[in-house]
Amino acid sequence: MMDDSVHSRTAFSETLSLNLTLNGEPLTLQVAPNAVLLDVLREQLGLGGTKKGCDHGQCGACTVQVDGQAMNSCLRLAVMCEGQHVTTVEGLARDGELHPVQQSFLECDAFQCGYCTPGQMMSASALLEDDRIGTDDASVKEAMSGNICRCGAYKNILEAIQQARVQLAHDATAPRKEGVA
Amino acid sequence: MNDLTQSAFAKPRVVGQRTPRIDGEYKLTGRAGYTGELLAEGMRYGYPVPATIANGVLESLELDDALAMPGVVDILHHGHFESLHRSPNSMAHGDMVSEVRLPFEDERIYYHGQYVALVVAETFEQARAAAQRVVARYREDDGAVVGLLHTDTQGELQESAGTSRGDPEAAFGGAEVKIDSTYQIAAESHLQMEMHATLAEWRDDGKRLVVHESTQGVFFQRNAMARIFGIAQENLEVISHYIGSGFGNKLFMWPHAVATAVAARMVGRPVKVVLPRQQDMTGGGNRPASRQRVRLGADRSGKLTSVIHDSTTETSWVHQYVDACGSATPSFYACDNVSTSQRVLEVNHGTPCPMRAPGEVSGIFALETAMDELAVELGMDPVALRQKNNAEQDPASGLPWSSKHLDECLTSAARRFGWDKRDPAIGSMRDGDEIIGYGMASCTWSAGRQPCEARVELRADGSLFAACGTQDIGTGTYTIVAQAVAELTGTDLSRIEVKLGETSLPAGPLSGGSMATATVLPAVAAAVRDALDAIKEVAVGSGGAFEGSDADSLSAEAGGLTDGKRRVSFAEILETSKLSSVNGKGSAAPGDERSEYSFRSFGAHFVEIRIDPEISRVRVARVVSTIDIGRAINPPTARNQVEGGIVMGLGMGLLEKLDYDPRDARLINANVADYIVPTHADAPEIDVELLDYPDFKHNEFGGRGVGEIGLTGVAPAIANAIYHATGKRYRDLPITIEALLASS
Secondary structure, three states, X not given: XXXXXXXXXXXXXXXXXXXXXXXXEEEEEEEOOOOEHHHHHHHHOOOOOOOOOOOOOOOOOOEEEEOOEEEEHHHOEHHHHOOOEEEOHHHOOEOOEOOHHHHHHHHOOOOOOOOOHHHHHHHHHHHOOOOOOOOOHHHHHHHXXXXXXXXXXXXXXXXXXXXXXXXXXXXXXXXOHHHHX | OOOOOOXXXXXOOOOOOOOOOOOHHHHHHOOOOEHHHOOOOOOEEEEEEEOOOOOEEEEEEEOHHHHOOOOEEEEEEOOEOOOOOXXXXXXXXXXXXXXXXXXXXXXXXXXXXXXXXXXXXXXXXXXXXXXXXXXXXXXXXXXXXXXXXXXXXXXXXXXXXXXXXXXXHHHHHXXXXXXXXXXXXXXXXXXXXXXXXXXXXXXXXXXXXXXXXXXXXXXXXXXXXXXXXXXXXXXXXXXXXXXXXXXXXXXXXXXXXXXXXXHHHHHOOOEEEEOOHHHHHHHOOOEOOEEEEEEEEEOOOOOEEEEEEEEEEEEEOOOOOOOOOOOOHHHHEOOOOEEEEEEEEEEOOOXXXXXXXXXXXXXXXXXXHHHHHHHHHHOOOHHHHHHHOEXXXXXXXXXXXXXXXXXXXXXXXXXXXXXXXXXXXXXXXXXXXXXXXXXXXXXXXXXXXXXXXXXXXEEOOOOXXXXXXXXXXXXXXXXXXXXXXXHHHOOOHHHEEEXXXXXXXXXXXXXXXXXXXXXXXXXXXXXXHHHHHHHHXXXXXXXXXXXXXXXXXXXXXXXXXXXXXXXEEHHHHHHHOOOOEEEEXXXXXXXXXXXXXXXXXXXXXEEEEEEEOOOXXXXXXXXXXXXXXXXXXXXXXXHHHHHHHHHHHHHHXXXXXXXXXXXXXXXXXXOOOOOOOXXXXXXXXXXXXXXXXXXXXXXXXXXXXXXXXXXXXXXXXXXXXXXXXXXXXXXXXXXXXXXXXXOO
């Protein structure tokens, strides 16, 4: 049986190969087995949009979407994402156009310092696609309560989410551009 | 002359108008670089090792196992650290720090979480793993001071912090109606979303230190580091472009920044340290607990005859911090006999520091709860009692207010809230199983201003550039600077670039005390005017766009100059004269007006709480507020500040409490789950009205600042509403469900 230090030396100096799809792009990288998804995004891939607020799954600032589900990236080892689709705030805008949630956060001033904001938007954009969550204010507030905003911009965050809901519904029913010509 | 009603800002087009944040898209796309996520070539990671006791001596450190772990470069600790100097810690000289004790200065442990080592490794994972492998052995001493609220020990009287007018003791003794109550507020955590973070790098063969820090004051940190490291200020650069808020605990530098800079020098590479949340809470600042005794004397009509406000707050053993609870009290109400006193008690906690509306928010809780008690005693409406004692001028200084509209705040908020529907009888208002309580309180914060410098460039590509060494901590400073430039030049906001948060820029103020707006904008305006003078000179000069004209006949309009007949854009003027840009410098400072007027903002909060008596659950259902902050430069961001202050006030009133173990003074709840802050589901319905009375005596823009005032007065309005619902007077914050259960 190995003693602790030998075991640690082996574990922390080895890396494992990881294949995932990040913001729509396939990616292969080498990660330490104890590397957390949040730290791999921020420190290894230079994607600083995903924030560290507690590292314990308590504040929601690190929220990303894994296969479309909002998750705390600080509670997920990077190697657990093998074969999965991970979306961060950097992948929210499409073709240079802000996502409706980003646009409504800007218009409603749904942030102050901006640090919890990527997590808020990743949760918001997931819940707007989630049929299990009611569309009324109380349901949205409850569903968003895993994302703490210490600046206290909750009122504007709620307004932004409900405004984005309207925009998304409008986008879904609007005729496609190529069809209009 | 300070009355600038004829100024360019009397009828502004951009200032005072709803303006989306110019840094918004950066924050919303993840492109805004906060300190903790910055990367540097060859960077190493630091991870501090915190003390696990609160009072004793570090007897030994076992480092061999940690040093042998993969990627570990070095471990700093007492005995393996540079010899440095302390900062003089002067507010006047701009080198104040949050904790004067240097990291690893001695082996004494003064508080739980004090750093005993800093591990430096190649990756974050390696540094964290090795930090957990460091074994520290302590001698734990008896007699840790657990906290002010765990002891009857009197703190030391701060002679300089007290005030007195008239004969308050005699007036209290002879008063027809008396209130004599003691209020206690638990220590709070700022819990700013971004933990303290430093990235330090020595350049030019170790001659120059460049530090990225999540800070509310780049210049203060630069000056303090220059003193501590004994290097010229010119060889130090501190940068902070985006800050995940601060609420006061990022005003002044903490020891982690010093340790990080030393580590960078010792390992010869850039080093980054992001404090783990637990360490941020134990050693990165807190609002100290307070105990306050307030005595009010009044006559039967409700006229105050005496106000005596005696406060004690905590500090640490390694740094003296005075949280002056009574500082608003002498100015709050018209009363001839007023005194305040302040004591400070050393406790075994991490050093406290300013937290949003420092001192005053605690003092206003005590004073405005006491006023509610007085209203009950008199059988008088709480709003009427406040109106009865309105201070028409500042009773502390004897000076007239620059602008005060508290009465309109009280009446307007009361009307929107529906205060006239309040039945004053205890527990008389119900909705199904819930008891409804209505409570109110006034709020206030001083309006300060500091000296400031700024620079503006008009560029040949048509863009404008403004720079100031202040910061935007989320309040919207980037945007209001752009608004000021747009206002004075007529340039579209999209063509204005603003740079803040660097010590290479003209000296700017701390982002704190609700002073940044009134401090920075006048300097920016002066720089714009200087740049306009420069481009007018160019325009009327030989070969210029207005060659031969009188420079004084030209004025700025729509991003160019006009003589009344013809407008030429700045870009064209510069192009015509083959120039790439002109530069303007400006500075501004408070002046004689400070001895002619008193400057303070006022407002009022009205709160509806609902209690389910079966389970002692209290919820804040509704907050209606009217605040007079002079002019809001950007109304949505200003309102956002007040709304956020109300949410934080809900936390102060009902939820927030740093819990120290009564056995050994260790902080029990140093994490975001056990230290409870308001979540989205806790957020009440909020209706904030900002009055619009520009205060041109304060500055030419008319704004008095907005960061703190929204928080003040919320907790007492909640406590007063709970009294209305239950008849129980809660004088200790937070009013937790446990407290409600215990007294139900």
